[in-house]
Amino acid sequence: MKDSNFLKEMNARHLWHPMAHPADMQAHPPTIITEAHGVRIVDIDGHEVVDGVGGLWNVNLGFSCEPIIAAISAQLHRLPYYSAFRGTTNDVLIECAEALHAFFAPDGLTRSFFTSGGGDSVETALRLARQYHKLRGQEGRTKFLSLKKGYHGTHFGAASVNGNANFRTAYEPLLPGCFHTPAPYTYRNPFNETGPEKLAQLCLQAIEDEIAFQGAKTIAAFIMEPVLGAGGVIPPHHSFMPGVRDICDRHGILLIADEVITAFGRTGDWTGSRHWGVKPDMMTTAKAITNGYFPFGAVMIADKVAEVFENDTTGAASIGHGYTYSGHPVGAAAAVACLAETERLDVATNAGERGRQLYQGLQALAAKYDIVGDVRGGHGLMCAMELVSDRAAKTPIDKASIAALQEETYKAGAMVRVSGNNVIMSPPLVLTAADVDIILGALDKGFAAI
Ligand SMILES: Cc1ncc(COP(=O)(O)O)c(C=O)c1O
Numbered sequence: 001m002k003d004s005n006f007l008k009e010m011n012a013r014h015l016w017h018p019m020a021h022p023a024d025m026q027a028h029p030p031t032i033i034t035e036a037h038g039v040r041i042v043d044i045d046g047h048e049v050v051d052g053v054g055g056l057w058n059v060n061l062g063f064s065c066e067p068i069i070a071a072i073s074a075q076l077h078r079l080p081y082y083s084a085f086r087g088t089t090n091d092v093l094i095e096c097a098e099a100l101h102a103f104f105a106p107d108g109l110t111r112s113f114f115t116s117g118g119g120d121s122v123e124t125a126l127r128l129a130r131q132y133h134k135l136r137g138q139e140g141r142t143k144f145l146s147l148k149k150g151y152h153g154t155h156f157g158a159a160s161v162n163g164n165a166n167f168r169t170a171y172e173p174l175l176p177g178c179f180h181t182p183a184p185y186t187y188r189n190p191f192n193e194t195g196p197e198k199l200a201q202l203c204l205q206a207i208e209d210e211i212a213f214q215g216a217k218t219i220a221a222f223i224m225e226p227v228l229g230a231g232g233v234i235p236p237h238h239s240f241m242p243g244v245r246d247i248c249d250r251h252g253i254l255l256i257a258d259e260v261i262t263a264f265g266r267t268g269d270w271t272g273s274r275h276w277g278v279k280p281d282m283m284t285t286a287k288a289i290t291n292g293y294f295p296f297g298a299v300m301i302a303d304k305v306a307e308v309f310e311n312d313t314t315g316a317a318s319i320g321h322g323y324t325y326s327g328h329p330v331g332a333a334a335a336v337a338c339l340a341e342t343e344r345l346d347v348a349t350n351a352g353e354r355g356r357q358l359y360q361g362l363q364a365l366a367a368k369y370d371i372v373g374d375v376r377g378g379h380g381l382m383c384a385m386e387l388v389s390d391r392a393a394k395t396p397i398d399k400a401s402i403a404a405l406q407e408e409t410y411k412a413g414a415m416v417r418v419s420g421n422n423v424i425m426s427p428p429l430v431l432t433a434a435d436v437d438i439i440l441g442a443l444d445k446g447f448a449a450i
Pocket residue numbers: 117118119120122151152153154225229230258259260261286287
């Protein structure tokens with residue numbers, strides 16, 4: 001392997017990274033990860049840490065999941081690619097759709113449309129929502145509603161429903177007809193409401209108000225994450241998502257659950273929607289569907305939506321949308337093996353237990369260090385700490401300090417993610433109690449160091 005400094009120099013010269021300033025690579029070269037096993041990653045200097053990020057919310061089963069590796073390898077030898085556009089399919093893809101059907105049956109989702117990632121899944125769901133209404137003669141239903149702080153990817157469609165200016169401003173104008181309502185984010189919200197239940201009611205009312213303002217008959221779908229992830233891990237009160245379901249039903253609006261992060265056990269339940277007792281009309285998935293080993297995703301579709309398409313006799317339900325890699329056989333093979341392992345290891349139960357341990361540990365750190373303004377979690381293995389320089393004023397901590405915390409935590413044995421003034425944790429769902437202690441201990445050392 002090439003020398004670390006040489007690689008960093010080449011990285012700065014020839015590589016642009018997502019969500020990074022290209023000119024920053026020289027001053028702050030990224031860590032070069034060269035190996036991973038179990039729940040640990042190893043960098044080019046041989047430093048090994050517990051991965052508190054789980055790749056990017058996707059490596060739920062850790063880095064050494066042999067059944068998935070074997071399934072990918074065997075599939076590459078047997079049928080490395082064939083198209084799933086009209087006219088052909090492949091055996092493992094059908095097997096995958098069957099497995100997903102069984103997995104998502106309790107969510108009322110019965111059909112799959114395959115994609116190559118989360119943003120693709122969101123784009124697909126938004127398009128299918130518009131087409132669904134057109135098929136029912138409601139051509140006027142074209143708008144989308146979503147939550148501020150929500151994250152749905154960076155395709156133009158996805159970015160348009162994103163609720164964070166960082167992913168929007170440089171690329172505007174985005175898709176017209178997308179509107180955002182306040183997130184049930186107790187730490188900061190326009191109502192200055194800190195009670196989760198009261199805030200949920202206020203946020204639901206804001207949705208009602210926006211629908212009344214736009215006109216219900218102009219709205220195609222509401223898209224939301226059951227627990228907001230990239231926006232800083234924002235779990236709503238348990239009444240919120242059922243409340244959104246109810247509003248959507250009363251106004252003929254489709255509910256799309258964006259479960260690119262939350263599906264497959266992360267919340268401590270098999271899906272985030274199930275966690276809140278909600279059946280969405282469509283669900284977007286990706287990431288942990290293959291444990292991050294292959295770029296793959298699926299939009300899961302409920303009968304109510306599917307039947308409108310399948311009963312069409314005019315030809316208008318033909319789906320003019322899809323990707324070269326929609327239904328990739330290697331992705332499908334990875335997903336089939338991944339799903340079997342996900343269930344066999346019962347990772348949702350471990351996510352619930354280890355999630356509680358992590359959340360309690362973070363609360364203890366908040367009691368020790370004043371710069372922790374808020375700790376969020378309590379729903380599986382997705383937690384965040386929001387850092388502030390002044391607790392009373394809730395002033396977000398400066399970039400340099402949070403970067404220093406991340407670096408010191410890494411030196412002390414754990415990789416955590418920084419997003420704005422949030423430290424985010426989404427480790428593999430198979431980590432042990434001892435691994436959680438390592439993350440907490442490393443953070444403690446990180447805080448002490450800064
Ligand atoms: C909820 C949610 N939706 C969509 C996406 C976009 O997925 P991708 O990056 O695979 O396009 C993400 C990515 O983190 C996500 O968290």
